Amino acid sequence: MNSQFPALIIVVPLIAALLVNIAGWLRKSLCFPVAVAALAASWLFSIGLLHQVLHRGIIAYRMGGWSPPWGIAYRVDHLGGIVLMLVLLVGLINVIATRGTAAQAFNDRLGAFYSLYLLFVTGLMGIIITGDAFNLYVLLEIASLTAYALIGMGGGRAPLSGLHYIFMGTIGASFYLLGIGYLYIVTGSLNMADLAVLLPSVERTSLVKMSFIFCMVGLFIKMAFFPLHGWLPNAYSHAPNPCASLIAPLTTKVMIYVMIRVIFSIYHPDFAFTTMRMGNPIVWLAVIAILAGSILAYRQDRLKRMLAYIIVVEVGYMVGGFWLGNRAGFTGAVLHILNDAMMTLCLFLAVGAIASRIDDDDFTRLQGIFRKMPFTMTAFVIGALSIIGVPPTGGFFSKWYMITGGLQAGHYAFAAALVTSSLVSALLFFRIFEIGYFGTFEKQDTDPHGMATAVQEAPLDMLIALAITAGVVILMGLYSYRLVSMFIDPVVPAAFMGGH
Amino acid sequence: MQELMAVIVAKYNYWGVVVLMMIGLYAMITKTNLVKKIIGMNILQTAIILFYVSIGAKWEAAIPIIAHGHGGNAHLINVAEYMNPLPHVLMLTAIVVSVATLGVALALAIQIHQQYDTLEEDEIIDQLKADYMNRR
């Protein structure tokens, strides 16, 4: 069974999605246990897989025993292994935390919700460990379609935001498909390992260069890299909370992982940096992304929207860090993928918890919330500190690597943008802390001492999930060195090795 | 001019794909009716599907289905006589994806229609603006 982990990881939630749908017709209360069991099983398999990768090196698995180029190969390396485990962890924590809110929000469609949930996670998992470029497209669309549907399940502006997301996401996926179509024309294969062997001889043709640009632009749309981010703020802020806390931490990070995977495993890092010479322009775009995202985040007066723009900023960090082209920048970007998934989960779960007690997420409704929901807000503070970049939370360590990378690459603008956005994030979050702590002094008769004295915390399972997430954020910070040396160092390409 | 015409004629399938893609993108960007946008999206996806299929085509090649089958009548085939089946297979999957996307998009359009009573984007935006003003 051990050697079948890659297949099992995908198949178990896939079948469970079907079962959950059936359970939704028969008896609603079965949906949640099936979903949790499937995700927990996959998570344990992913830990097993990670263990195998650490001890035996890269794992190559052939689906159904068919060898490439006819069959589809799956390939797990250190980076894929840890991202996989983290994605499943996020999915698992989220499904437990949102049990109550999901039951409330999707009362008659619970089966549909959980089955979409499982399919979304399945799609992401497949994206991470697939070794075939076309399979990547299919799984990309599986993950995206389920995300569109999950977002569209909400009320209010959700369907419209979801539709806009469909439009942009489909354009992105289509560009990616077009890109790998070009590669197919010139090499005759769609297996990533095959392509890596066949491409270098035809690298300099304009066909391959165009394919790279199409793939990259497609992925940039999918990961909401400024200025192709237009779908994200609406989609994430209008999505129902149980969905937002699943999609927001995962989608953009996995898309960034795909970008790294495409550049490393299909094209060659040298091709991207030396032949295409895209490094410098993209880092400058990232600087603009970071600054523009920070400014836009500042102008928001609703919590979820502000967090959505912060995600745009984080994407800027990761893309810029990677395209610096040195080891520190790459380490920072990858570490930030891991950290950002966790801290975004922490923040969105906290928002979900707040929403379970207060209807609106307008800032003015958050008065006195530190008194009302102390534990939730503690987790929120930890997530916020991670975004600002305060040790010992994880966000500090990934920012350190990225700033170091920026300085070493001579890209002082990028380093300055990172520091500036840390300060702006501090401003953004302390604005909220102030409202929560002091109130807004609008009404003269509000006595800050007596304000909202009753503690009305979120339900217990949500609090436990929040506590675990916040704890992981801090642990990932303290053990970032271990993470880097175990999972990221083995993946650093030789081209990046200059500089410590 | 002659060379240009020769190039265009020789690569006519690519030009067709380009035209279709541009039509699709144009529809998605400029049309205000949501269903027309969805149609544009579908045209875009179809264009790419056609692209793949067209690259597997060859002059005077047969459809990649072995007529005589296995068993007693089996005999060697000459691969070069058949079109490349792999893109067809891949595109079957892509068509499914396209249909699924269409389905989700239309479902969302139905919900939007139920909510706003119109499928014109500018009217929806007007309604949203009015809501926003009322709330303030």
Added chain:
Amino acid sequence: MLIESIRPFLAILVSMAAIPILLSSRKPDVREVWTFAAALVKFGIIASMLPAVLAGNTITYTLVPLFAGIDFRLEVDAFGLLFALVSSFLWIVTSAYSIGYMRGLDEHSQTRYYCFFAAALSSTVGVAFSANLLTLYLFYEILSLSTYPLVTHHQDREARSSGRKYLLYILGGSIGLVLPAMIGVYAVTGTLDFVPGGMLNDRIPTVYLLPLLLMFIFGFSKAGIMPMHAWLPAAMVAPTPVSALLHAVAVVKVGAFCVFRVITGVFGPGLLQVHDFGTIICAIASFTIIISSLIALSQDSLKRRLAFSTLGQLSYIVLGAALLTRAGMTGGMLHIAMHAFGKITLFFCAGAIFVATGIKNISEMVGIGKQMPVTMTAFLIGALSVIGLPPCGGFISKWHLAIGTIEAGQLIFLAVLLVSSLLNAAYFLPIVYRAFFCAADASLFENRIKEAPRWCLAPLVVTAIVSVVLFFYPQPFLRLSRLAVGSILGG
């Protein structure tokens, strides 16, 4: 000699561990007992390390590696132990004072107050025991965050705007200046460990040295070097025990300590001497000393006057470090201890006056010495210590500083010291004079003047007595300073 021991880590952990207990105690008395217990245990652990360090050893403990070449590491050397001793001892005293003050005014959210206080003390000791810049930065940030709820305790408009200033200067300085400087040093040298006598040597191109130095000096805004000082007077909206411990002892001393560490452990006297950067820092510090003393003269609110006085005294410590001489550094280190005891006495008195009479302004404190003799005598002792007159401990540290300026051949700074001591006298002694020797306007004190509550009175008496004792017997601080300076300057 390096000794491995978990005691530094335990010392930090003690107060953190007390927090869950504090949160769960139902009765205020139980909560207070636990605070005392934590403070005593902390002081005990720190004091237990004294013999080893006095013998010339350093105690170290490593937790986790953080980056290649930087560990989350604690190291107890003479200087760190000096600071930790002062802070942990004064926490005991301040806890007692807090009880009297908070109960006397029936303040809200006392549990939250004690919890964040404990966290702040943990981080202070953490800063004292940090073995490298990153660990220092970590605890520095935790300190900034845990003191924010203390500063803004009253949760009114004033507290909010003071809180904003607090964060602006302190987080702005640390994230905007210290962090890039720290990363810059690491990117070039690959290490951030403190080495007595400096670790930079020739590894950084000279053109970067001064900017980095200035980024550190101004970035550690808790040291209050002008112009990064404006948060301190604003922070006086906090309850007095907070002001007392944090702004007279812990927070601001952390800032000065960090600057001292950077000067001696990162850059090093040798390097600074070669480029004559010491003089530049002395000049910056002198500017703060003089200007703050002048501003203090104009303040009517007692706490604000004390705040500006603190700014000046902190720059004495920085001046001592920047003089780069044996006596100068010894004086700077000693001043951490002497000023702590003196200033905290003064803040305790200010709070006692407020609890007993509700008065905050000096102009209203006429004739109060008759009603509150103990308090005002303690105030006098504290004032003498801060001015630097015998028989109070402050004299010893200022004496060393003066010798230090002579050793360095920079007599202008001797003049700065003398002028500022005169200014100190000018803004302290009139308060005492008016309290004791002027007749009170009877209508000002209608009913309630008696001495401050016992829980407030005892601590200020204790710290006043210690200030005097330190004049006659400045141990173990003098020995610790000598040891520390010895390892920095060699021999």
